[in-house]
Amino acid sequence: MADGVSDEGERRIMNNRRVKLELVKTDGDKANEKDSPSNPMTYEKPAPRLGREAQAQIGQQLRAMYQTYVHEGVPTHLSDLVERFAGQDREETKPPEDRKDSKPSE
Amino acid sequence: MKLDPALRDQVLSTVPSLRAFAVSLCGNIDRADDLVQETLLRAFTHIDSFEPGTNMAAWLFTILRNLFRSEYRKRRREVEDADGRYAESLKSQPEQMGRVEFEEFRAALAKLPSDQREALILVGASGFSYEDAANICGCAVGTIKSRVNRARTRLAELLSINGADDFGPDRATRAVLAGGCN
Numbered sequence: 244m245a246d247g248v249s250d251e252g253e254r255r256i257m258n259n260r261r262v263k264l265e266l267v268k269t270d271g272d273k274a275n276e277k278d279s280p281s282n283p284m285t286y287e288k289p290a291p292r293l294g295r296e297a298q299a300q301i302g303q304q305l306r307a308m309y310q311t312y313v314h315e316g317v318p319t320h321l322s323d324l325v326e327r328f329a330g331q332d333r334e335e336t337k338p339p340e341d342r343k344d345s346k347p348s349e
Numbered sequence: 350m351k352l353d354p355a356l357r358d359q360v361l362s363t364v365p366s367l368r369a370f371a372v373s374l375c376g377n378i379d380r381a382d383d384l385v386q387e388t389l390l391r392a393f394t395h396i397d398s399f400e401p402g403t404n405m406a407a408w409l410f411t412i413l414r415n416l417f418r419s420e421y422r423k424r425r426r427e428v429e430d431a432d433g434r435y436a437e438s439l440k441s442q443p444e445q446m447g448r449v450e451f452e453e454f455r456a457a458l459a460k461l462p463s464d465q466r467e468a469l470i471l472v473g474a475s476g477f478s479y480e481d482a483a484n485i486c487g488c489a490v491g492t493i494k495s496r497v498n499r500a501r502t503r504l505a506e507l508l509s510i511n512g513a514d515d516f517g518p519d520r521a522t523r524a525v526l527a528g529g530c531n
Contacts, residue, residue, distance in 0.1 A: 305473045307444050
């Protein structure tokens with residue numbers, strides 16, 4: 244019981260603190276909040292929970308889109324980039340010291 | 350610079366998904382390829398900071414996500430203005446969905462705030478756990494869950510997915526099935 248009272252008291256203190264913090268906010272802070280890309284949805288009312296089937300449908304479409312991109316393959320210049328850094332485009336038997344002149348060129 | 354062959358294989362196997370993440374985020378194939386290239390260059394430059402045995406995919410996704418966010422801040426409007434004809438540039442048909450459905454979904458995804466979009470893609474498509482996604486985005490697990498939930502709800506609104514009637518075969522297939530029963 245005593246804990247409950249102290250919790251209640253603490254909550255009241257926290258609420259007061261929050262009010263004070265609100266008052267301290269400057270116009271500059273408010274402008275920054277507006278500019279934040281995450282802001283518009285962060286402060287809207289909680290989203291209603293979607294049904295399982297709606298979630299499943301969205302999940303299926305999202306994965307289908309993503310897999311379409313995955314299966315597009317990787318452009319040669321990107322796989323070449325990895326290979327270049329791996330040193331696989333040079334003779335593999337040579338130790339790295341012998342390949343000082345093979346610095347990747349942009 | 351020499352990359353350990355095991356690390357090279359991990360990087361190579363991650364690139365297709367990394368690129369899919371980039372395309373999903375920015376909606377523009379050329380910018381996505383630039384992002385992946387920049388990510389790989391950063392990764393190679395800082396490969397010493399990667400701890401072997403930890404999640405290479407999560408590490409690369411984190412780099413790409415941070416690069417995208419810094420670019421997004423610079424070119425916010427351009428990202429939002431992504432055109433709606435990506436399907437035309439695809440080499441093959443979209444998988445398990447028609448081109449119209451593909452474009453509708455892509456356009457709806459582009460309308461989400463970027464923090465919700467990235468959370469939804471990481472968890473719903475890239476296959477990361479909520480914990481990994483939280484690490485990649487630098488936020489709490491609860492925040493990721495909330496963003497994913499909001500993203501799904503918003504997508505359902507944008508795509509007019511309201512209830513059980515919208516599930517199962519698409520409209521055209523349902524029409525054919527209905528015709529077959531008569």
